[in-house]
Amino acid sequence: MTALAIISTIAAAVLLVLCIFQRNEMRSIGRQLRQIKTADTNSLVHNENGTSGTLVNEVNALLTEMRRSRAEYSRKNHELEQMVTNIAHDLRTPLTSAMGYINMIRTSDMPEDEKKRELEIIEKRLDRLESLIDSFFEFSKMISRGEPPQLEDLNPCAVLEEAVVHYFDDYTARGRSISLDTPPKRMTVSSNRRLLLRIFDNLIGNALKHGCDDLFIKLTEENGLTITFRNDVYEQIDTERVFDEFYTTDISRTKGNSGLGLAIAKQFTELLGGSITADCSDKSFTVTIRF
């Protein structure tokens, strides 16, 4: 009888102790969360006596995720601010330049053909301005609406050739060339011409501004369409962030781009159901598009 009494008392005592521990642990977790909330800290919730290890771990996982998002948000915010400044600068530059020329024409006495030349230059500047503004519009349209593109049958090589032609003069003027390698037979795919042209434009333009020497483009058709753009670059590129909207290695940004080129290319590619990847090794930068 007494043995039973002793055993049950011990059992009761043990249970009581466990209950107290549990209660203390809960209180401690509550208290710590309150402290973490008020202080801007990296601290996580600690075990008071280990009776709710799983809960503590889950809470900590949430906290970590929350902090990570916050840091990410703050980083993106900072980059956005940076980008806004850059955009303002970008838009202002051709505008100021054009205005300068207009002023010159107005105030000075120059022959007709010189005036014509100046006007051409002004037009070029304003075109540039227009295309910049177009980029921003396109981009914001895309990310806000997300409507599926209209598909048609087209020859991708022809679209690629068109894009190359756009930039041919710019490349030649710099003593650089574009080499295009496409399969001899004519092919047809279902895609959107405007988007595809924009993608290629952006990639070739990007190579022009940020790369050096020649650009090598290759299109192959095996297990779907694969197009690669390869060129040399001046400095190692962070391939994980190169498609980020605001990423640009050239901090001084004297080359006048908004960093959106590759981001747009990526968005458009994915919109068309394809994939785009970048690789950079030994100062050789390659972008690969797959449909």
Add this chain to the structure above:
Amino acid sequence: MRETILKTENLTKSYGKFTALDNADINVYRGDICGLIGRNGAGKTTFMKIVTGLTDQTSGSFQLFGNSGSTKFDKRRIGCLIENPAFFGSMTAFQNLKYYCLQKGIADMSKIDEVLALVNLTDARNKKFKTFSLGMKQRLGIAFAMLDDPDIVILDEPINGLDPIGISELRDTFKMLNRERGITFIISSHILTELYAVSDRFIFIDGGRILKDMTRQELDVECSRCTVVKCDDVKHASTIIDGMGITEYKIIDKNEIRIYQENVSVKELNKQLIKSGVDVDGINESGVSLEDYFKQLVGSGKD
């Protein structure tokens, strides 16, 4: 970085007649990497001991995280390595860290491996502490400081015993942690060049007294390379310099002007000055090295 994370007021510590710390007034801002520079015995370790609670101050006060920093919650927010790294010799690196995880109530044991990876000690995970080299011991100490997701990490001469590659890796780690997790660092050393490479703020201490407290830009200005122009007519010379488009210069006295701008062509400067009729005594490049600056500071502090 405007929020103050540690603030001391007239912090004094005396051991009998010897004053180890003399009315130290320090402000450390959140998010800074703060370099505490001083010779051996200048009071760096004493300062750190007081702030972390290893010893009590004789007079004065300090505030950590806005309060006297000794609640359990606040204590966890500090990670530190003071004097020699201390661990149990017969236990492995992992076991040592696990012991402390249990003690602090850290729920997630994977933190141990995470923190060992941070200091490149993953290979030594299962080696007994007594077999560690000095550099490895040091790194385990740093790993321990990082164990509990601290907000402020206080390190007493952390690069002691590390080889150059180790030092450089550690430097990158500190910068990364500071950038990504917003951890404030207070690092003491007597090796100025190393601290210079990593810190945002510098606090010079000697004989227990705080000599100077400055940001990196301010230090650069004090020590930076400059072009020294010696001539008789500084006023005239300064107008010439203005005309050349140089804005960063300082008239030191009636015979000397120092130009802090980079890429100033000495040839051009000389030509312009002579052309305008300024008698140039000499133009040379100068700069105070960090060591010299520190020596100067300590020297003047003694006067």
Add this chain to the structure above:
Amino acid sequence: MTNMIKAELYRLTKTKGFYLFWSVALVTYLITIVYKEEGGLSLGAPLISDKSIKMDIRMVQRNFTYFYLFIIPPFSLICSEFTDKTYKNTITSAVSRRDYYIEKSAFCIGYSLVGFVLLNLLFYAANALINGSEYSSSFGDYFKAVMTQLPLMNAISCLFIMLAFLLKKGAAFNSVTIITPILYTTVALTMYGIGTTKKIAESMLKYEISTVILNLPVCTADHYRMKCYIFCAGLSAASLLIGYLVFSKKELD
């Protein structure tokens, strides 16, 4: 507190002292059970014991062994922290000095006493099973006998904790704890031998530790027990207090 306990238990299993503590006790018990004669350390206490008492209680009388075993926990838990200076790690980032002292002491005492009671009970069980009722008393009697020694064991534990915090280094701690009772007994015996100090020596010997341990389970004189217990209580309280004051006020290096 529970965290501290978990951490220390984790660490203890990796120290040599841990295995020493348990193995010495178990081996002593094993030998006793096998040879059916009580064994253990004794200092001033007489070796020849009263055969009218059952063997297991005679074994309890020999619990002076625990005096030396009790040196081990403070040595592993407290002195090592000072030798390796690992206390720095705990004090700077986990607990305050006051809590550190309290938790360490509490764990040390708890561990020592739990070990003491457990081992004694273990012996009882083994002895009763193997040697039968000829050599073992009823559980109640045995348990009571063990309990009578508990206050003294507690006092010894507290005293050692104080010494550990005072002396800090392991070597000093070991020397003082091991040598002091021997010194005490030697002095007492010398005084006894001298003759003029015989009276003092007698009372010294009556209250010598191993003698007290011998007598506590079996003595019937209430004031003997009372005196001992009061002294133990006083010693425990004083030791812990002094230890605390020394630890929290003095500089730690």
